[in-house]
Amino acid sequence: METVLAGSWNLYHKLMSQYDDDSIWIKGNALFRALECRCTATAEHSLVVAYRSYQLSSKSPQTYKIRNLIFLAGLLHDIGKLSMADDVLKSARKISTQMDFEHLVNHVTHGVDLLNKLNFPREIIEFCQFHHERLNGSGYPNALSDLSWIGKIAAVADVYSALKLPRLYRPDIMSDAQILAFFKAQPGAFDPQIILSLEEILISSTQNNSHDELLIEEVNSHVLG
């Protein structure tokens, strides 16, 4: 757990320093730091979502700029939780009532509204909008089944991070193997190609201690280029 968080922070610092004069990244970082002040656990969850999403998008033919935007999207995907009451956001109990569920659904719509008002790029808004949707239509807020590649990555990265990091209502965390088994036990909900990519990333992270250094090297090579 410490490793994935440390790797996520490393990539965060590297990308933020690369975009320190870019208005989208400056306002995105301000929102992320505000979220961290409000709820550290939600910020750390978002950081790991950003990190795994960046790695997953590297497995498809996206430009370097788009992959970086996907990282920023991960940082901001739960920004609507800024509007969530403390007794839901920081509660140790599981979601159980209709009102709890409405709060949960609203964090997506509030997040999309906020990101739209602040003129964030389409990729970032799309990531926020679709991260709780599922390919079999069982997700929320709109029970959509036709997801873009960004939505498919967002859904997998969000669940990975939710299971990997401890929550107040679920202090036990899962190993990477348990998380992969969890995904595979739900055929139809997640994109099988993305799950395969996640498996490759997790195996490579386990076998290669310098995996994070390779990611940072890649970022550096784009700075120099």
Ligand SMILES: [Fe+2]
């Ligand atoms: Fe969320």
